[in-house]
Amino acid sequence: MALIDHLLVAQTQDGLGEGAAASPPKRRLLAVWIPDWPAAAAIKVGAAPTDQPVVVADARRVKAVSAPARAAGVRRGMKRRTASSLCPTAVIVASDLTRDAQVFEEVAILVHSLVPGVELLRPGLLLCPAVYASRYHGSDEALMEHLLTEVAANTGVESWVGVADGLLAAILAARDGLAIPPGESPDYLAGRPLRDLGVALQGTAHGEDLDVLMDLLGRLGIRTLGDFASLPTHNVTERFGSLGVWAQRLVRAEDVVPQAGHRLPQEFNTWVDLDPPLNRLELVQPVAARLAEELHTMLVAHGQTYDRLRIRATTETCEQLERTWRLEGVDSNGVADRVRWQLEGWLNGRSGLAPSGPLTRLMLEAEEVHPAGVGSTRLWGAGSNHAAVRAVRGADRVHTILGGQGVYQPVAQGGRDPRERIRLVGWGDETIPLRPSDRPWPGAIPDPPPSLVPAQPPAVELTDPQGQAIEVNSALELSGCPTRLGRNRIKGWAGPWPVVEQWWSRQAKRCVYLQVQVEADNRERAALLACEGGRWRLEGLYD
Amino acid sequence: MALPLAVSAGHGAQVGVLDRARQALRAAEARAGVTAIRGGRGAKGCASSSRLKLRQAALSQLADAVAPRFVPGTVAQVTGSTAALWAVAGAVMGSEDWCAVAGLPGAGLLAAESAGLVLSRTVLVPQWGDRPPRVLAALVDAYGLVVAGGLKLTAGDMRRIEARLRFTQGRLVVAGRWTLAPVVVDVKQLITAALGENQRPVGEPLVDADLVLKGGFGNGID
Known part of the structure; x- marks a missing residue:
């Protein structure tokens, strides 16, 4: 193993990672949001009067307020006692999610009759796919206007509507009553204050954890959604875990949807x-x-x-x-x-x-x-599978011990040499192959692949019987018969495999691959060599 | 590998069951290319280990010989060949297991995938950092299969890792020395088909290997 040890000692982890993942597909969503829905629902069922401020609260904290109560200074999250002191005339109603959901069904039915594919996110907030509905109505703005009018006329509640790419942008666009053009959602989100993340996602199961996350981000000096989006994903994973990654994807408007062509193995x-x-x-x-x-x-x-x-x-x-x-x-x-x-x-x-x-x-x-473990959301934690959950926690733990660039996920992808056929993605980043693996890739190095692929390939010297260095001419042909690799005698060789890629671009690659069999340390070894720019390097070992 | 050793018909029937088990394992090992066997005896007539010598065996045959003895909660030591390391790891990676490859910055993951590792359930930790035992312990706690290289642990650390393995029922494949590993694979020679001048490329290799397999069932049990 001496040669291998020598190679491994020379390797560092630099160069293992690659560039940022390709952007996943984005979904264009229409969000219909009824502000202060718990208060509106309480009024609709007669649990609160229509002419007085209404505060919906659980045993300790305020959950929602009506507009008059908000004008008096009452805010969500306040203690009941504080709310009462700020607005003595307010009627305090007990929080009841079932009541909120039941009453919201009326709105859901109406919106469903106008735009198919309605999804309820929580009572008071629903989403629909926007592309076809906007095309039908002529534009996003026309669709929004139509919905606003119909909801107000048929249910008696005032709704806010917005259209954007991704879940978070759509919800916030509804609060602003805007249609964000396709592709501009990340810019729209970037300048918004960080608290908008919690405001938009209140009521989800992550609610309290999100409050903690935002408090922590605020103390770390992260003030806007753009600041949070710009943090390296592996750092977010390391510091904030899966919740942080989930939140960052929303902030980047990178809601992942199933890949086109993905077929379910069966119906569930x-x-x-x-x-x-x-x-x-x-x-x-x-x-x-x-x-x-x-x-x-x-x-x-x-x-x-x-x-x-x-x-x-x-x-x-x-x-x-x-x-x-x-x-x-x-x-x-x-x-x-x-x-x-x-x-x-x-x-x-x-x-x-x-x-x-x-x-x-x-x-x-x-x-x-x-x-499990590859989706955009964290329905059952990181995945349904117990082994997957353990593995994710374990990787998070090791990532914490080793710091950034400590844990990678390998992704098989297309390519011609063993190195480019594996993409190493930093832990927490999207595991998306950069090149399709189902293409023919003519000129690829034949299998089996080498069992060792040095992260930093060492330079080697390849010579002919006269001791002259083997060179590669412009036609990618060898100048002689390879006889020695360094001081080791070559017993046989195969190839060469010339590879010319992207000659039209700056990433152009002209390379020749060669397999050699040498005697070293009284053992025969096969190695994969590559010559690029006139220099030979050890690309892999069949060890 | 649970065999029906407990029978109610008396000692004679028990011997019959063991004979059948022995014959089945002999046949399996013969198919795997085992050419020589020496069984070591332990206390009370039970063999504690088997020594196998594989000559010019395919990596799949090596994996087939090792996998039945490499039970959950134990360590396998593989020296002399990285391809054999991947073969052993690939043979024992279950359909739901997750694998961590640690301390092997030059890991040929494409070869590992060819040997049976599922990359979508694999993570790579290229370097151990300042505290290898802590990192290894974290991996052993979380992963059903850990492939580790470049380790320099004390005997105490090894014992603690083994205790964790027994608790989590994971498997650890070590590229290098591991004191008292119950499964030892020492590859003496990796034989690739001779490359002629400008001839056919490297093919699937054959191995000459010595195996020490402790515990479990096999030809060593009398």
């Missing part, structure tokens, strides 16, 4: 025939919990996770009900909650469109299914 769904038919709210909870657990178990068994949940129900009169929820930072209990909210929303008929009869079948379908 679960259903139950309800006998007797379900028409009582108190029976909803066990059904929702059981189905959510079944779906979770099924996906875990296949090492998959998912980003969208479609809930379907059939009534006694064969009416079909359907709603899709986006699971942004939602765990398995959160899934059961959303199923329960949806069923209760259908059954209590507050939407004005009560089902035509009791429910006879309920089905849950997982959508945007992808292997």
Whole structure:
């Protein structure tokens, strides 16, 4: 192993990583946001008066406020006592997510009738794919105007609408009432204050963790979303873990969607025939919990996770009900909650469109299914698979011990030599191949690949029988027969394989590869050599 | 590899079961290219290890010979060939295992993938940093399979790592020396097909290797 040890000693980890990952595809989304929805829902169901300030709070903190209460200085997150002192006339209503979801169903049904593909992110906020709807209405602005008018006219609530690339940009665009042109979302987000991240994503399962993250970022001097987006991903991974990476992807408007052409190995769904038919709210909870657990178990068994949940129900009169929820930072209990909210929303008929009869079948379908650990969201942590979760935690830990550039993920990709066929990506960055591997790659070095590929290939001397250095002419031919590699005698050789790549660009490559078999340390060794710019180097060892 | 050793029909039936197990393993080892076997005896008539010599065996045959004895919670020492290292690691990487390759900055990951490592479930830690035992312990805790090279550990560190392995039921493949490793693969020679002048390229290699396989079942059990 002396030769190998010599090679390994000379190697450093510099040059292992590559440039930034290619940008993933972005989704153009329309967001419909009803501000202060918990307060609006309480007023709609009669739990609060319409002519007084309303504060929605749990046992300790304020969760939402109406506009008059906000004008009096009450803010989300305040203590109840502080809110009461600031606005003595405010009516304090207990927070009730089920009530919020039930009442919001009316808005969801209306928007769904105007734009197909509605996804509920949380009560008060829904998303739709914007591309085709905008084309139908003529422009993003026309679509937004149409929705604003229809929602106000039919539900009596004032909505804010926005269109942008990616989840976070769409939500913030809705707050501003803007349509951000395609490709400009990162610039739109860059100048916004960091607190907008928490404001936009309040109510998701990451809520409290996000508050901690933003507090920490603020203390580190990160003031804007652009500052956060510009941090190297591996540093974010090292310091803030998977939550930080998730948040940074949103800030960069890099919501990852399944690759085009990706086919699900199978459909993941679960259903139950309800006998007797379900028409009582108190029976909803066990059904929702059981189905959510079944779906979770099924996906875990296949090492998959998912980003969208479609809930379907059939009534006694064969009416079909359907709603899709986006699971942004939602765990398995959160899934059961959303199923329960949806069923209760259908059954209590507050939407004005009560089902035509009791429910006879309920089905849950997982959508945007992808292997655990590679998705954009962290539905069950980093992945459903226990081994994957352990592995991610382990890599985070080692990354913390070693610091930046300590952990890499290898990605197989296309190429002609063994080095370029593996891309090493810093831990936490996107594992996207830069070159497709399913192309023929003519002139590639034949398999088997070398078992050792020095990170820093050492220079070597290749000579002919007369002791002259072997040279490569302009036609990429050898000047003589290789006889010695350094002081070692060459027993045989194969090749050469000339490779000329991208001769039209600055990344042009003219290289010749050669396999040689030498005697060293009383053992035969095969090596892969490369000559570029008149210099030979040891590219790999078949050891 | 759990064999039905516990039988209720008495000593005679137990011997019959062991004979059948022995014959099956002999056949498997013969298929793997084992040409010579020496079984060492342990206490009370039970062999503690088997010594196998592979001559001009393919790497897949080497992996087949090692994999049944390389049980979870143990260490395999592989010296003399990186290709053999990948072959052993690839043979024991389960369908859901994650693998960490550490201390091997020149790892030929394409060759590792050819040998059976799944790169989408593999991470690379090229350097150990200032505290190799701490990094190795973190990897052993989290990964079902760890391939490690360039290690210089004390005997105490090795024992602590082995204890963690027994707890996590992971496997550690070491490129280099590991005291008291139950699986030892020493490759004496890696034989690539002779390259003629400007002739066919390097093909799949053959190996001459000595194996020491401790514990488990096999020809060494009497």
